[in-house]
Amino acid sequence: MAITPQKQLQYWGIAAIVFALVLYGLGNVLAPYILGGAIAYCLDPIADRLEAWGLSRIMATVVITLSGILLFLLIFLLVVPTLIGQLGELIAQIGRIVGDLPQTWERFKDWASERIPGVELEGAFLQEQLANLGAAIQSRSAQVVNALVSSAQGIMNVIVLVLIVPVVTFYLLMDWDRMVANVDDMLPREHQSTIRDLASQIDRTLASFIRGQGTVCLILGTYYGVALMLAGLNFGLIVGLIAGLISFIPYVGALVGGALAFGLALFQWWGGTEMVDGETVQTGINWLRIGIVGAIFAFGQFVEGNFLTPNLVGSSVGLHPVWLILALSVFGSLFGFVGMLIAVPVAAIIGVLARFGINEYKKSRLYQGPAEGDS
DSSP states (O other), X not given: OOOOXXXXXXXXXXXXXXXXXHHXXXXXXXXXXXXXXXXXXXXXXXXXXXXXXXXXXXXXXXXXXXXXXXXXXXXXXXXXXXXXXXXXXXXXXXXXXXXXXXXHHHHHHHHHHHHSTTXXXXXXXXXXXXXXXXXXXXXXXXXXXXXXXXXXXXXXXXXXXXXXXXXXXXXXXXXXXXXXXXXXXXXXXXXXXXXXXXXXXXXXXXXXXXXXXXXXXXXXXXXXXXXXHHTTOTTHHHHHHHHHHGGGSTTHHHHHHHHHHHHHHHHHHSOEEEEETTEEEEEOOOHHHHHXXXXXXXXXXXXXXXXXXXXXXXXXXXXXXXXXXXXXXXXXXXXXXXXXXXXXXXHHHHHHHHHHHHHHHHHSHHHHOSOTTOO
16 A cells, blocks of 8 residues: 555654754764764765775775874874964954954054045044953953863863764774665665665765865865965964865855954054064054965965866755855754754755755646646
């Protein structure tokens, strides 16, 4: 006896509710396993390639796992200490910068008055608010740094992730093809071809976005970090990596990273007084350095839009930026870190199912109207 579409929809609705409840209740427990599954999914093509070169699945998995652990250790030993140091200094520096905003406002008024005669910038209320904001941030910056460094719960969570994720990734990667075959064998025969086609579309969307966009983020983060450091910008490495990390949303990485870098550049090279050979010397604005920072992000955006994204991601992956931001916001708000992990896959699944539903609707009588000869 065939199950009616209404019953099928009811079953899938119940399954979705149960999945959401489990995710909400066990999110912290499931995080390492979801992250391990995501890593295994991304590494499966590499394992398939190694198998094609003659390695067994187990040996391919061992090679990938050992290479990943070695890379992680190198990054942890060489890069992470610098990042942590720069992040703590950046938070403290932001407090000092905001605390100096009233003086910066006065210097800006003097600078504007010199170059635009007759213009007077009055801002007693603004200056008072800037002073209050600076005092508040300065009082909180030390607390933020201490919380980041001394949070025992955060350290334990990181340790659990470091220990569990590689193990989960190893076993899932080793059995990935077998698990896919088992799931395929359990598909209802009546809808097997349709489900396979939908799964193939979801896989293409995820592969294009996660693997392609992940490579783009890695390239841009490395470029921005190294370029800003060479330009002499304080905290250039951490700012560049932040810009690269959020570049999976088009334009957002360049805008946020560029605004942060440009703001730091203004405060670093705005000018003022400094001690040279025991004497106080007045320095002017270093527009060249500030312009170099802007040029770094302009060039990065040009390369991303014209070379990286078209070649590594593709012109269309079925994930609109607004839809992606909405998915990240909703799932992150509901399920925290785990929600952020599943946001992109769920967004891809919903997008593919929505396009499938629209195509089916356009084939239906509801859209096309009654056929010729129907009364």
